[in-house]
Amino acid sequence: MPFIDLTLKISPQLPSFPGSPQPQFISWAKNEIDGYNLELIFLSTHSGTHIDAPFHFIDKGLKMDQIHLERFVCNAILFRIKKGSNQSITKKDIIKLEKKYGKILPNSTIVFATGWYKNLTKKHYFDNNPGL
Numbered sequence: 001m002p003f004i005d006l007t008l009k010i011s012p013q014l015p016s017f018p019g020s021p022q023p024q025f026i027s028w029a030k031n032e033i034d035g036y037n038l039e040l041i042f043l044s045t046h047s048g049t050h051i052d053a054p055f056h057f058i059d060k061g062l063k064m065d066q067i068h069l070e071r072f073v074c075n076a077i078l079f080r081i082k083k084g085s086n087q088s089i090t091k092k093d094i095i096k097l098e099k100k101y102g103k104i105l106p107n108s109t110i111v112f113a114t115g116w117y118k119n120l121t122k123k124h125y126f127d128n129n130p131g132l
Contacts, residue, residue: 001075006111007049008120010041017126020044076109077101083114083130 008014016022021044029038045053045064051072054061079097081089089112098104114130 003073010043010048014048015120015125016044017046020046023047074109076111077104078111078113080113080115083112083116085124085128085130087130089114089130089132 010023012023012025014023021042023041023043026040026042027038028040029036031037045056053064053067055063079101081093081097083089094104104110112132116125116129119125119129
């Protein structure tokens with residue numbers, strides 16, 4: 001099974017969640033002065049494609065650096081389910097998908113492709129997105 005990278009490119013132009021800083025690449029050392037080039041990358045844990053670590057909502061929850069990378073590499077079920085502004089993926093949608101493709105087993109990883117990424121550069125991207 002091939003790997004599919006779902007991440008967005010991190011750049012200073014990457015849209016950021018309202019109130020979060022834009023990603024920045026800060027020059028730290030220059031070859032002509034220091035003998036090498038070095039940049040710092042400054043970004044929020046809400047930058048680009050991300051998950052919310054349990055710590056985001058639970059004070060004693062795991063932080064991103066405490067979650068093993070293997071947790072994020074897995075076989076997944078991809079459901080293409082078109083959703084627009086403020087539309088929810090509902091239990092009714094899941095039942096319909098299961099009727100068409102079969103029962104979802106417990107502990108399965110599911111990726112919902114809603115098509116919302118097409119709005120990435122629009123002002124309402126973070127405000128009106130579809131969700132569960």
